[in-house]
Every structure is written in C-alpha cells, then in structure tokens.
Amino acid sequence: xxxxxxxxxxxxxxxxxxxxxxxxxxxxxxxxxxxxxxxxxxxxxxxxxxxxxxxxxxxxxxxxxxxxxxxxxxxxxxxxxxxxxxxxxxxxxxxxxxxxxxxxxxxxxxxxxxxxxxxxxxxxxxxxxxxxxxxxxxxxxxxxxxxxxxxxxxxxxxxxxxxxxxxxxxxxxxxxxxxxxxxxxxxxxxxxxxxxxxxxxxxxxxxxxxxxxxxxxxxxxxxxxxxxxxxxxxxxxxxxxxxxxxxxxxxxxxxxxxxxxxxxxxxxxxxxxxxxxxxxxxxxxxxxxxxxxxxxxxxxxxxxxxxxxxxxxxxxxxxxxxxxxxxxxxxxxxxxxxxxxxxxxxxxxxxxxxxxxxxxxxxxxxxxxxxxxxxxxxxxxxxxxxxxxxxxxxxxxxxxxxxxxxxxxxxxxxxxxxxxxxxxxxxxxxxxxxxxxxxx
Amino acid sequence: xxxxxxxxxxxxxxxxxxxxxxxxxxxxxxxxxxxxxxxxxxxxxxxxxxxxxxxxxxxxxxxxxxxxxxxxxxxxxxxxxxxxxxxxxxxxxxxxxxxxxxxxxxxxxxxxxxxxxxxxxxxxxxxxxxxxxxxxxxxxxxxxxxxxxxxxxxxxxxxxxxxxxxxx
Numbered sequence: 001x002x003x004x005x006x007x008x009x010x011x012x013x014x015x016x017x018x019x020x021x022x023x024x025x026x027x028x029x030x031x032x033x034x035x036x037x038x039x040x041x042x043x044x045x046x047x048x049x050x051x052x053x054x055x056x057x058x059x060x061x062x063x064x065x066x067x068x069x070x071x072x073x074x075x076x077x078x079x080x081x082x083x084x085x086x087x088x089x090x091x092x093x094x095x096x097x098x099x100x101x102x103x104x105x106x107x108x109x110x111x112x113x114x115x116x117x118x119x120x121x122x123x124x125x126x127x128x129x130x131x132x133x134x135x136x137x138x139x140x141x142x143x144x145x146x147x148x149x150x151x152x153x154x155x156x157x158x159x160x161x162x163x164x165x166x167x168x169x170x171x172x173x174x175x176x177x178x179x180x181x182x183x184x185x186x187x188x189x190x191x192x193x194x195x196x197x198x199x200x201x202x203x204x205x206x207x208x209x210x211x212x213x214x215x216x217x218x219x220x221x222x223x224x225x226x227x228x229x230x231x232x233x234x235x236x237x238x239x240x241x242x243x244x245x246x247x248x249x250x251x252x253x254x255x256x257x258x259x260x261x262x263x264x265x266x267x268x269x270x271x272x273x274x275x276x277x278x279x280x281x282x283x284x285x286x287x288x289x290x291x292x293x294x295x296x297x298x299x300x301x302x303x304x305x306x307x308x309x310x311x312x313x314x315x316x317x318x319x320x321x322x323x324x325x326x327x328x329x330x331x332x333x334x335x336x337x338x339x340x341x342x343x344x345x346x347x348x349x350x351x352x353x354x355x356x357x358x359x360x361x362x363x364x365x366x367x368x369x370x371x372x373x374x375x376x377x378x379x380x381x382x383x384x385x386x387x388x389x390x391x392x393x394x395x396x397x398x399x400x401x402x403x404x405x406x407x408x409x410x411x412x413x414x415x416x417x418x419x420x421x422x423x424x425x426x427x428x429x430x431x432x433x434x435x436x437x438x439x440x
Numbered sequence: 441x442x443x444x445x446x447x448x449x450x451x452x453x454x455x456x457x458x459x460x461x462x463x464x465x466x467x468x469x470x471x472x473x474x475x476x477x478x479x480x481x482x483x484x485x486x487x488x489x490x491x492x493x494x495x496x497x498x499x500x501x502x503x504x505x506x507x508x509x510x511x512x513x514x515x516x517x518x519x520x521x522x523x524x525x526x527x528x529x530x531x532x533x534x535x536x537x538x539x540x541x542x543x544x545x546x547x548x549x550x551x552x553x554x555x556x557x558x559x560x561x562x563x564x565x566x567x568x569x570x571x572x573x574x575x576x577x578x579x580x581x582x583x584x585x586x587x588x589x590x591x592x593x594x595x596x597x598x599x600x601x602x603x604x605x606x607x608x
Contacts, residue, residue, distance in 0.1 A: 003441040082472070114491045114571055121499040127507055128475065135468060135514050143514060150511045154504075174571060 017109045021098050029244035030060030032353060039357045054297050054306040070233035075138055078230065082136035087231070087238035090129025094245030097123035101252045102176045104262045104341030115176040116253070120164065123249050126242060127153050130210075130217070133239070134227035145226025148368065149217035152207055155375040160204035162383035166197040166390045167257045180261030186404070187268050189260035193393075193408050196386045196415045198258045200379055202355070205250040207375070209243065211356055213363035214371055251352040252345075259348045262341030276324055276336075279343045283317035377426050382419050389415040446487050454480035467513050471506065478502050492570040 008015070034049065034056065041048030049056030074083055097119045102108040112118050127150060134146020167190045171179040183189055191198045207214040218226030228239045255261060266272035290310030297303045320343060323336035366374070389411035396407040457476040464470045482497040578586050 003445075007442060079466075079468070082468070112491065114495045117492075117495045117499065117571075121495050121503055124499065124503040127503075128510070131507070131510050131514070132468070132472070135510075147511065147514060150507055154507060154511075 014109050017107065018099065021109070022095060025095060025098070025245060025248075026064070026241055027060070028248070029241050030064055032244050032247070033063070033240070034060050035353075036357050039354065040361055043358075043361045054293070054302040054309075057305075057309070064237070067234055067237040072233040072235060073230075075230050077138045079136040079138070082132050083230075084235075086129045086133030086136060087235045087242065088129070089132065090126045090242035091238050091245065093122055093124075093126035093129065094242050094249060097249045098245070098252075100176060101249070102180070102256065102261065103252075103345050104338055104343075105177070106338030107342060108177070111175060111177050114174050116164065116168070116174045116179065116257070119176075119249060119253060120161070123246060124153070124157060126246060129239075129242065130227050133231065137227075137230035139230050141223045141225075141229045142227050145217045145223045145229070148223075149210060149227060152210070152214065152216065152371065152375075155372060156204040156207040156379070159200055159375060159379035159383045160208060162380070162387055163197045163201040163204060164253070164257060166194050166383070166387045169387065169390050169394060170194065171257075176256050176261070179256055180263060183260045184263055184267055188404075189258060189263070191258040191260075193404070194258070194386065194390055195412060196382065196419065197390070198254070200383045200386065201254055201258065203374075203379060205254065206356060206359065207371070209246045209250055209356075211243075211247070212360040213365050215365065216368055216371060219365060247353055247356060248349065251349045251356075254352055255345060255348040259352070261348075262345040264340065264344055276340065277321070279340060279347075280317045280321040280324075283313050283320065287311075287313040287317065373426065373430070377429070378419075378422050381422055382415070385418045386415050443487065447484065450480045450483040450487065453477075454484070467516065468510070471510050471513055474509075475502055475506050478506065490570050492574050 037059075038048045038056070049059040052058045052062045074080060099109040100112050100115045100118045102111065102115075130149045131146045134142040134144075134149070137143075167179075168174065170186075170190050170193055171182045173179060173182065186193070210217050216226075217223075218228065223229070228236055231239060260267070264272075264275055266275065287310045290306050290313065294303050294306040294310065297306055320339055323334075323339065393404075393407040393411040396402040396410075397404055454477050457473040457480065460473040461470045461477060464473065478497060478501045482494045482502070485491075485497060486494040
C-alpha cells in the first residue's frame with residue numbers, strides 16, 4: 001500500500017497525461033474522420049455530413065454511439081481468443097507510442113533517452129493486431145489483407161527507418177525534446193537540410209499506415225475490407241481508432257524530426273516575432289466564420305451551438321494571446337512556450353494529416369507489384385544514398401569547414417541525381433517486364 | 441518493493457509463455473506466446489535501465505523477426521498440420537534434460553550465492569545514457585568484431601538474393 005502511494009505521488013503528472021491521451025484520443029480520431037469526410041466532400045464538390053449538429057460537427061459522436069450499440073458478430077469458425085484480442089493489440093501499440101511524443105515543450109508523458117526509437121518500435125508492433133485479426137477471422141479476404149499488410153509494412157519500414165536515420169545523423173540524439181532543440185540551434189528545420197529524406201518518409205509513412213494510394217490491405221474492390229472484413233461494431237471501431245492513432249503518430253514523428261516540432265517558423269529571428277500573433281488571428285478568423293454561419297442554421301439549437309463553438313474558439317484565441325500582451329516576466333508570460341508550442345505542433349500535425357488526405361483523393365490505388373517495386377527498387381536504395389549524402393555533408397561541414405548551405409545543397413543535388421538514375425533504371429526494367437505474368 | 445513486483449511479473453510472464461510456446465499444438469498460438477516471452481524479456485531489460493537493449497529487443501525480435509515468422513506461418517495450411525501426429529516422440533528426453541539443466545542452475549546459484557561478486561549498484565542518475573554507451577563501445581573497442589559481423593550479414597543477404605533469383 002505504501003509503495004503504491006509513493007508511486008502515485010512520484011508519477012501523478014505522467015498518469016494524468018496518460019489518462020488524458022487515452023480519453024481524448026478516440027474523440028480526436030473521430031474528428032479526424034470528420035475532417036477527412038469534409039475534405040473529401042470539398043474536393044469532390046459536395047457538402048459532406050451536414051445533418052448531425054451544425055455542419056455535421058456532432059457526426060463523430062453519433063457514429064461512435066452507433067458503433068457501440070451495434071451487434072458484435074464473431075464468425076463461427078474463428079479463433080475466438082485471438083479474434084477478440086487482435087484489435088486491442090493494434091490500439092495499445094498506437095497509444096503506447098504516443099507516450100513518448102512531445103506535444104509542445106510542456107506536454108509529454110516521458111522524455112525517453114531512446115524516444116524516437118521507442119515510438120517507431122512500439123508502433124510497429126501494431127501490425128500484429130492486423131495480421132492476427134486477419135488470420136483468426138478464418139476468411140480468405142481477411143487473410144489476404146493481413147498478408148498484404150505484413151508484406152507492405154516490412155518493405156516500407158526499412159525505407160522509413162533509413163529516412164529517420166538520416167535526420168537522426170543531423171540531430172545526434174534520439175530524445176524527441178533534444179531533436180527539436182537541435183533544430184532550434186541549427187536555425188533551419190531538417191526538412192530543408194534533408195528534403196529527400198522527408199520525401200521518403202512521407203511516402204513510406206503513407207504505406208505504413210495503409211492509406212490510399214497504398215491501401216491494398218483493405219482494397220475494397222478486391223478484398224471487401226481486407227483484414228477487417230469479418231469485424232463489426234465496436235471491434236471494427238477499434239481498428240479504425242488504431243489506424244487514425246497511427247496516422248497521428250507518424251505525423252508527429254515527421255513533425256518532430258523534419259518540421260521543427262513545436263518551433264514557430266523562423267523561431268530564432270526577432271524580425272519575425274509578429275508571427276507569434278498568427279495563432280490568435282487564425283483562431284479569430286475561424287470564430288468569425290462560426291458567427292457568420294450561425295444565423296443561417298436551420299434549427300435554433302444548432303444556431304446556439306455554432307455560436308457557442310465560436311465563443312469557445314475566441315476564448316482559446318484570447319488564452320493564446322494573453323502571454324504576448326502580459327508584462328514580461330509575469331506568470332502569464334511564462335506560459336507562452338507551452339501554449340504556443342502545443343499550438344504550432346498540433347498545427348503541423350494537422351497539416352501533415354491534411355497532406356495524407358489530399359494524396360488519398362488525388363492518386364488512384366497502386367497495384368501490388370507496383371507498390372513492391374516502388375519500395376524495393378526505388379525508395380530503399382534512395383534512402384541508403386540519402387543517409388550517405390547527409391553523412392558526407394556533415395563531414396564536409398565539420399572537417400573541411402564548408403558552410404551548411406553549400407554542403408547540404410551539394411549532397412541534395414547528388415541524391416536527386418541518384419533518384420533520377422534509379423527512376424530511369426526502374427522504368428527500363430518495367431518496359432522489359434511488360435508482359436503480364438512475368439512479374440513474380 | 442515495486443521493482444520486485446515488476447521483475448516477478450515479467451519473469452513469470454516470460455517463463456509461462458515460454459512453456460506455452462512448446463506445448464501449444466496450434467502454431468499461431470505458439471508464435472503469439474513467443475512474442476509475449478520476447479516482450480516480457482524486453483520488460484526486464486527496461487527495468488534494469490538498459491533502454492537501448494529493450495528497444496532493440498522489441499524492434500528486432502518482436503517487430504522484425506516475429507512478423508516474418510507469423511507471415512510464413514499464415515501461409516501454412518494449419519488445418520492439416522493440426523491433425524498430424526508430431527514426428528518428434530522424444531519429448532520426455534527433452535523434459536529430463538530441461539529438468540537437469542534447471543537443477544544445475546538452482547544448485548549453482550544456491551552454492552555460489554555467497555561467493556558471487558555483486559558490486560554496489562551504480563546510482564541511476566550518474567549513468568551515461570545506454571544508447572551512447574553502446575555506440576561508443578561498439579565503434580571503438582569492438583570495432584573489428586562489429587565490422588566482421590556486418591560483413592557476415594551482408595554476405596548472407598547477398599546469398600539469399602542470389603539463391604532466390606530466377607534463372608535469367
């Protein structure tokens with residue numbers, strides 16, 4: 001009993017943060033789904049969900065409620081224990097990976113020495129949920145989806161890992177906090193030092209999260225719904241939660257590693273200090289739109305709800321603005337780092353996820369052999385060359401005193417040249433292998 | 441106290457799942473228990489403040505090797521293999537050997553316990569992070585074995601590619 005109290009006293013902050021993540025993440029995932037549907041509707045010139053709440057803002061809650069009370073069907077011949085536990089593995093892995101993320105300088109459960117490796121390694125365990133779920137359903141569609149998923153993850157994990165290694169060479173540490181601090185010292189985000197690495201990571205992370213154009217494990221025109229064909233109700237929702245958690249995780253890795261984490265654009269330059277007002281102005285704009293739309297809602301409740309949301313956003317905007325106008329040194333002014341850091345981090349994560357959606361609605365789905373060829377013939381060699389290029393640039397800078405700009409421009413151009421060669425060689429091979437049936 | 445609870449939790453988990461790996465008839469269930477055993481071992485590493493070993497165990501064994509294991513197992517026709525008689529009938533020999541080994545270990549620990557040179561534990565805050573330590577030692581003291589091992593792996597990789605390649 002005594003040890004338990006000691007434990008709680010030492011770790012209560014971390015415990016509270018963990019509970020917040022577990023409690024809030026499903027809601028966030030639900031709203032990402034809503035955002036995705038709205039973005040999709042916008043790109044296809046439709047309105048998207050509009051019925052539940054003003055502009056469909058309560059749609060995720062209605063969906064969650066529906067999924068909760070749906071019948072939970074377990075196939076007769078399924079391996080019941082594994083079928084039952086598989087979605088939990090996926091969700092647990094995703095949520096565990098969140099624990100090492102630093103959302104702004106203040107909100108982080110644990111600043112691990114192995115931070116980034118922990119996130120990458122633990123989130124990779126989520127594949128077991130997909131594979132075991134697909135196998136235990138005792139259905140060919142599910143099994144094929146699971147197999148595709150495993151093959152795809154193994155192939156693209158390598159490319160993503162090498163892209164991360166490239167950025168880690170620049171950072172010289174694995175701790176998420178210090179990676180961001182190093183980018184602050186450099187004065188540039190690593191995306192500008194290693195643009196090829198960022199590109200590789202974007203492509204590989206789309207493949208790893210099983211999203212279009214690489215969503216072959218759940219390709220509905222071939223496999224019904226892939227590994228989750230036999231799942232229904234809440235278990236199905238858990239798979240969805242895992243998928244969106246993974247999206248948030250890869251977006252956060254990309255943000256931390258390549259996009260400067262919680263740093264404002266031009267964080268070191270005083271001339272750009274006016275950018276500190278961007279969060280408040282942005283939110284005020286959103287609030288203004290809410291008030292503009294509020295009178296046009298069909299029902300009185302919805303009018304009030306939208307106005308209330310607008311008021312809430314104004315409140316957040318004021319909270320974000322308060323540290324800027326408060327006298328320097330006061331308690332309110334010291335909150336700037338935490339609040340603005342969290343804002344910029346979440347903004348970048350949101351933009352990265354928006355990029356995912358944009359790509360999803362732009363590109364048609366790849367064929368499986370195309371996917372494998374892109375991974376093995378193009379991305380993996382390129383990512384190895386990219387690591388070497390960054391290492392050479394660092395040596396040129398440290399040993400021979402070249403400036404960062406010349407060293408990194410030189411190696412980036414060389415890496416791009418290699419990318420061109422690889423693409424050309426691949427195209428040539430594709431032409432010689434054009435006869436279908438000679439692919440395997 | 442808390443340390444001991446955590447240790448015994450992971451240790452029991454590792455032992456029980458290791459036993460289940462060899463006693464389950466269903467290969468997929470065996471694979472799952474193997475993953476559990478590996479993760480429990482990783483948990484013990486973590487408890488010993490060897491974070492780097494922990495994450496390497498998770499990434500390489502649980503995340504890498506076991507994914508390939510499960511991948512291959514799923515391609516096997518399980519229904520047939522479930523009903524087949526296991527061709528190894530010497531399980532009692534294995535059991536005896538395991539018991540002998542266990543007895544040896546118990547005796548060795550019981551006898552040598554007093555003479556075991558256990559230094560005072562280092563204060564946790566003084567330790568250099570294990571990632572940096574492993575890196576430094578690997579690239580200075582054990583440079584040659586490390587490079588030899590990587591060449592061995594490269595040879596194995598190229599060999600696999602050559603053997604899998606279609607005749608041109």
